[in-house]
Amino acid sequence: MAERPYIVGNWKMNGTRAMLSEARAIDRAAQRYMRAEVAIAPPYTLIHAVHREAEQIGIGAQDCHAGEDGAHTGDISATMVADAGAKFVILGHSERRADHKESNALINDKIASALDAGLRIILCCGESLETREKGGAEEFVLKQLKASLPRIDDAGERLTVAYEPVWAIGTGKTATTKDIEAMHNAIRGLLDDTYGKEQSENVRILYGGSVKPDNAREILSIAEVGGALVGGASLSAESFLGIVVAASETEEA
Numbered sequence: 001m002a003e004r005p006y007i008v009g010n011w012k013m014n015g016t017r018a019m020l021s022e023a024r025a026i027d028r029a030a031q032r033y034m035r036a037e038v039a040i041a042p043p044y045t046l047i048h049a050v051h052r053e054a055e056q057i058g059i060g061a062q063d064c065h066a067g068e069d070g071a072h073t074g075d076i077s078a079t080m081v082a083d084a085g086a087k088f089v090i091l092g093h094s095e096r097r098a099d100h101k102e103s104n105a106l107i108n109d110k111i112a113s114a115l116d117a118g119l120r121i122i123l124c125c126g127e128s129l130e131t132r133e134k135g136g137a138e139e140f141v142l143k144q145l146k147a148s149l150p151r152i153d154d155a156g157e158r159l160t161v162a163y164e165p166v167w168a169i170g171t172g173k174t175a176t177t178k179d180i181e182a183m184h185n186a187i188r189g190l191l192d193d194t195y196g197k198e199q200s201e202n203v204r205i206l207y208g209g210s211v212k213p214d215n216a217r218e219i220l221s222i223a224e225v226g227g228a229l230v231g232g233a234s235l236s237a238e239s240f241l242g243i244v245v246a247a248s249e250t251e252e253a
């Protein structure tokens with residue numbers, strides 16, 4: 001891999017100020033495991049507080065609105081999350097696609113807005129169990145990505161892709177090493193075609209879906225896996241750091 005493994009915690013709708021101590025512990029430990037790049041995406045309400053505490057880890061948002069500003073009650077723009085201290089935003093997560101009926105078109109508008117605000121993007125993709133069982137996972141994921149990969153010259157600096165099979169998120173199930181490898185290779189092929197090899201090789205492809213300290217080593221050692229997007233196991237510093245340690249040792253091997 002061209003870059004350090006990237007371990008990103010997605011706190012989802014979890015976390016009050018009481019969780020700041022976990023963020024501090026993650027930040028302190030990240031300073032000891034510099035072979036991994038560590039980040040967390042707390043809920044909007046904690047972005048600024050975590051940003052103020054953190055010296056090492058990257059801070060991101062879990063979503064943003066597609067618009068710049070205006071009459072959108074309850075929504076938060078990319079500019080606002082950047083102002084609060086976020087450096088990246090997760091877009092296209094399957095929970096947003098399912099819970100908020102987000103289409104590829106809407107996700108594209110959000111990507112454009114986030115890039116305008118100077119944010120890096122973690123673009124999520126992944127198939128349902130039904131699609132996987134029918135044998136159409138690869139085709140589905142590549143189509144989903146083709147619809148949303150932004151036309152930019154500096155993808156290597158601004159884009160990360162996260163492959164998260166929907167059926168593996170929060171379920172304790174993970175895809176097999178063989179399936180992860182095949183999907184990540186297919187995604188790499190698409191990135192090569194879209195951006196050219198030079199940019200593509202700096203776009204990390206994260207795996208997500210029930211990544212835990214005890215399976216992280218195996219998943220992170222797959223050639224095209226450039227890190228992990230971690231939900232449940234990122235909510236405690238202890239389990240998240242188990243994954244960070246695995247990532248830093250995997251890279252050393």
Ligand code: PGA
Nearest residue numbers: 169170209210230231232
């Ligand atoms: P999980 O979530 O680790 O709890 O499966 C991953 C994600 O949705 O990003």
